Amino acid sequence: MSQDSAAAPTDIFTDNERWGDLADWHNTALELHSQGGLHRIEREGFDPFWAVIDHAAVLDIERQPELFTNGPEPVLANQWAISARQxxxxxxxxxxxxxHHLYRHLTSDWFKPASMRRLNDRLDELSREAVAKLETxxxxxDFATDISGxxxxxxxxRILGLPESDYPRMLMLTQQLFGQEDPDMQRGEISPEMQAQIIGDFYNYFSTITAERRATPTDDLASLIANGLIDGDAMPDLETMGYYVIVATAGHDTTSSAMAGGLQALADNSDQLAKLQAHPELLNNAVEEMIRWTAPVRHFMRxxxxxxxxxxxxxxxGDWLYLSYKAANIDPKVFTDPLRFNIERPNADRQISFGYGVHFCLGAQLARNELRSLFSHLVPRLASLELAGDPTTMKTTxxxxxxxxxxxxxxRF
Ligand code: HEM
Known part of the structure; x- marks a missing residue:
């Protein structure tokens, strides 16, 4: 265990600027691994917490949801943000x-692999459109804004059954909610009023959807949420909104980030791209490695x-614990040569980017299918691929x- 001190490597957990350089973040996390799997973080403005970077310890904590709860603060926030929340x-x-069990049960079947297969035609259609767009x-x-976003x-x-014309509104809202720390993603200064306004936007928008789906139920996820019963009663408004919000936000920037990070990894490692082109049967493992490599959800708290x-x-x-999926995914005790992107990594599927246990990502199968579909259409067509400038990453913890x-x-045609 290391104690935190001024300008310490452990800044990587609290300082969103450190996320602007992912290579540096990875190197620092690896250095922390050599000092131990658990680090006490005491940083001005934050309640003290323990950063858990050891792969086995993250799993162990997630295996005990009654001892280590998500409530009251499942995401790292500074004291100011917590006290100002409206x-x-x-x-x-x-x-x-x-x-949690009752609410999760409402949609868990809907997200099961067999059920997700019915979306595959739509995913392939989107993948063909993405390649056609690249042709033109x-x-x-800019792969991040043109394709993976x-x-x-x-x-x-599609899963919520919303019209394509709602795309711009959803884009702004999902990025506002998840990208708030990054200066480029904000509508202006972060303020409690702004957060309340974003959530208010969602609230109005989804209130209309709820009323429509209650009047005329369809087979989409929005209908399941709008008409969902918990112990025989309709869900309260705040929980209904929370359900839409988690599906809309959890499924967007996460998957976009895995796609863009995966593509950059192929661009940076032309031998891996060539290998995948020669051996398309490696695709599933390559997607696991992309998800290990990118770990778009950087942490949750317990x-x-x-x-x-x-x-x-x-x-x-009462102690707060920061589960670092990003650092656990490069734990050298589990992953040999962890900073190498290797589509043949024999244990890539031990990545824990989707978490573990009772909160395990509901959309994991869908996210995997999206990446498999996109890369199965794109990779065979790439005659060459390289970076055309320095990529930028979101400065968010x-x-x-x-x-x-x-x-x-x-x-190639
Ligand atoms: C690469 C893409 C994705 C990553 C890395 C990711 C990661 C995660 C993680 C780490 C958790 C928390 C797990 C835990 O606490 O153990 C989570 C929860 C969740 N994810 Fe994802 N996710 C992704 C895509 C999606 C998609 C596409 C959807 C749905 C459209 C989705 C819906 C959810 C939901 C509803 C939860 C809450 C589950 C619960 O608390 O019971 N995610 N995800």
């Missing part, structure tokens, strides 16, 4: 047993409900990846 939004991520763009584009949001619109121990250190009741990814490419 409107609590209640999503699956904010819930613990027994409420003359060999250069729009694709998952189109999928969200709160200890009793005195306990983690990696031999005493954790007191929660969910994020590329803001821009300029590429130069040629396509």
């Amino acid at each position: 409107l609590e939004i209640k999503t699956l991520i904010h819930m613990d047993a027994p409420q 763009m003359g060999g250069t584009c 729009p694709y998952p949001l189109q999928v969200i619109l 709160t200890a409900q009793a005195d306990t121990e983690v990696l031999g250190h005493t954790i007191a009741k 929660f969910v994020g990846g590329h803001k821009t990814l300029p590429i130069r490419y040629t396509l």
